[in-house]
């Protein structure tokens with residue numbers, strides 16, 4: 001049986017798909033990169049924004065049409081956050097396209113449910129066409145033990161994702177994550193280090209530690225191991241040359257976290273520090289538990305400790321109650337920090353959240369559009385200026401891909417997380433190469449390898 005898997009959303013979802021792929025292959029499935037060849041199509045979904053959720057329904061329509069043209073319907077399994085959130089409503093809403101719905105904590109059920117659906121599909125195809133009864137595995141995300149999978153099929157040849165925390169207890173007013181991924185659960189330090197060693201043994205040179213609030217980590221199997229101590233422990237592993245993490249929360253970014261980033265050479269000099277708004281009033285409505293002033297003070301302390309650090313962030317515009325003056329504060333904070341990159345979004349109401357229940361979505365969509373256009377224009381000009389200023393400098397790049405556009409063009413990331421393109425042989429994939437920056441584009445820079 002062949003499976004095809006596609007993933008929407010964050011790095012956590014990408015890693016969940018790697019775990020699902022490992023699990024399916026351990027149960028006798030073969031991977032295909034072509035959906036028309038698949039007996040099983042898995043869609044690993046994201047519900048953090050409304051648009052990500054809409055994408056699922058568009059895709060289900062395409063799969064239905066594909067089945068009609070092939071004269072054979074693949075079994076369709078929906079996993080991830082939309083599966084957890086919608087449950088059997090997905091079956092009804094998809095008009096029979098979806099066969100299996102697996103919640104965020106029931107991934108281990110996927111091979112068994114998919115096989116049962118495929119068997120029944122084949123039987124049904126022989127007689128009446130599609131529509132065996134759907135099978136569903138949704139469970140309360142608050143009760144299941146975390147990390148049921150010890151199996152992974154890593155998709156990236158250079159970097160390995162390692163989950164350290166799952167779920168979140170913060171309940172920011174706009175965020176669906178605590179409802180779809182459950183409460184915060186820390187993974188044992190011993191398991192994390194075993195995964196990181198395994199990644200190094202398989203030739204991966206970069207480890208990315210993942211969690212909703214990574215810097216809240218406290219090892220359940222070692223009371224002395226908090227997040228900075230975990231960074232030190234991963235740093236000791238031979239073969240790992242780079243360590244990244246996503247995402248830290250501003251309010252848990254302690255002096256010890258800053259010192260660990262500064263002092264551990266393998267830890268990349270990049271911090272993704274989600275701020276969400278530049279207005280303390282809006283941050284209060286969002287229940288972010290930090291103010292504009294505290295955030296700017298944190299940025300100043302980070303910059304003082306690590307002058308070459310690059311910062312990135314997440315920003316929401318048009319949160320309920322955000323006024324023109326609040327939005328102006330978002331613009332002034334953006335300009336003051338000078339982010340190297342930003343993920344910015346128009347607010348959209350997410351089910352179950354505090355904002356959806358108590359805060360009417362009062363900012364008209366045209367106004368949200370005006371604000372996001374202004375914010376993104378500002379961010380583009382900041383980014384372009386920072387990239388221009390990097391011309392002439394030399395930076396170490398971990399090569400993670402060969403270019404799809406041109407032979408002999410490699411691409412990788414600097415320690416600060418800038419995408420750097422440069423000519424070089426494909427054998428440099430996975431190597432750390434010094435590159436002098438020659439030219440800047442809107443989202444990446446171009447350079448030449450320092451040879452000799």
Ligand code: SF4
Pocket residue numbers: 168169170171172175176177178212213249
């Ligand atoms: S900290 Fe807030 S935004 Fe981040 S996952 Fe938790 S609830 Fe969501």
